[in-house]
Amino acid sequence: MHFMQSLQAAWAGNNSLVCVGLDPEPAKFPAHLKDRADAVFEFVSAIVDATADLVCAYKPQIAHFAALRAEDTLERLIAHIHVKHPGIPVILDAKRGDIGSTAQHYVTEAFERYGADAVTLNPYLGRDSIQPFLDRADKGVILLCHTSNPGAADLQDLDVGGKPLYQHVARLIAQEWNTHGNCALVTGATWPEQLAQVRALIGDIPLLVPGIGAQGGDVEAVVRNGRTAAGSGLMINSSRAILYAGNGTDFTQAARNATIELRDTINLFR
Numbered sequence: 107m108h109f110m111q112s113l114q115a116a117w118a119g120n121n122s123l124v125c126v127g128l129d130p131e132p133a134k135f136p137a138h139l140k141d142r143a144d145a146v147f148e149f150v151s152a153i154v155d156a157t158a159d160l161v162c163a164y165k166p167q168i169a170h171f172a173a174l175r176a177e178d179t180l181e182r183l184i185a186h187i188h189v190k191h192p193g194i195p196v197i198l199d200a201k202r203g204d205i206g207s208t209a210q211h212y213v214t215e216a217f218e219r220y221g222a223d224a225v226t227l228n229p230y231l232g233r234d235s236i237q238p239f240l241d242r243a244d245k246g247v248i249l250l251c252h253t254s255n256p257g258a259a260d261l262q263d264l265d266v267g268g269k270p271l272y273q274h275v276a277r278l279i280a281q282e283w284n285t286h287g288n289c290a291l292v293t294g295a296t297w298p299e300q301l302a303q304v305r306a307l308i309g310d311i312p313l314l315v316p317g318i319g320a321q322g323g324d325v326e327a328v329v330r331n332g333r334t335a336a337g338s339g340l341m342i343n344s345s346r347a348i349l350y351a352g353n354g355t356d357f358t359q360a361a362r363n364a365t366i367e368l369r370d371t372i373n374l375f376r
């Protein structure tokens with residue numbers, strides 16, 4: 107199924123706008139898992155199995171696996187999600203962006219090697235760097251627009267011809283790059299005003315919104331400023347606040363409870 111169809115189905119089927127970020131940090135794992143040979147897979151797959159009926163997507167972050175020399179674990183994890191929880195889309199958070207000939211290899215990496223349904227990309231090299239991804243109409247192309255970190259303002263808020271740069275990015279993607287309807291944008295939860303500005307520029311294009319939970323973004327402001335007229339259109343990501351909600355033998359139950367709480371809080375404001 108196409109990414110956008112899977113996302114729509116998961117939004118509706120699970121009545122959830124929650125995206126769980128899969129960012130393994132072994133130092134934070136429960137003690138009983140730490141010494142196990144396959145701890146990373148056991149941890150992240152257990153979190154997935156405990157939350158799959160509560161989410162609209164999963165977002166594994168590639169550096170968290172690569173830094174551990176665990177790319178093979180990432181491949182197995184994505185295959186596990188597809189087999190055990192078919193229909194839940196997987197966003198590979200890789201934030202790629204390079205000249206077109208190299209971008210083609212990143213396309214192969216994301217969609218053939220890892221089997222992701224969507225990938226995060228940095229748009230600042232321009233359209234030709236993104237075109238090989240845009241051409242994959244079945245896959246989601248999720249482009250950084252206004253990121254969640256404090257330094258987002260350094261460049262993304264710069265005035266360019268009377269408007270901040272991020273608004274040019276939003277308009278360009280919505281009006282020119284989204285010809286196959288497979289684009290989404292990243293806007294951080296920590297910048298709710300900018301989130302509202304982006305929503306006003308892009309119609310119903312989906313937004314991936316990281317920055318609630320550990321980064322302190324406000325869920326109500328995100329939903330009110332980012333939802334579509336139908337009360338949807340958002341993939342609200344939380345990683346650490348769900349993954350490490352507990353660190354005992356009941357860590358999956360703690361993650362499940364944190365996900366339920368987030369889903370229900372979001373749904374209050376839709």
Ligand SMILES: O=C(O)c1cc(=O)[nH]c(=O)n1[C@@H]1O[C@H](COP(=O)(O)O)[C@@H](O)[C@H]1O
Nearest residue numbers: 167199226253254294316320321344345346
């Ligand atoms: O593209 C992203 O996912 C992303 C964009 C952004 O602007 N801010 C941001 O935090 N992220 C990612 O979202 C996740 C946030 O993790 P938590 O702060 O633990 O919920 C991390 O994997 C980040 O790499």
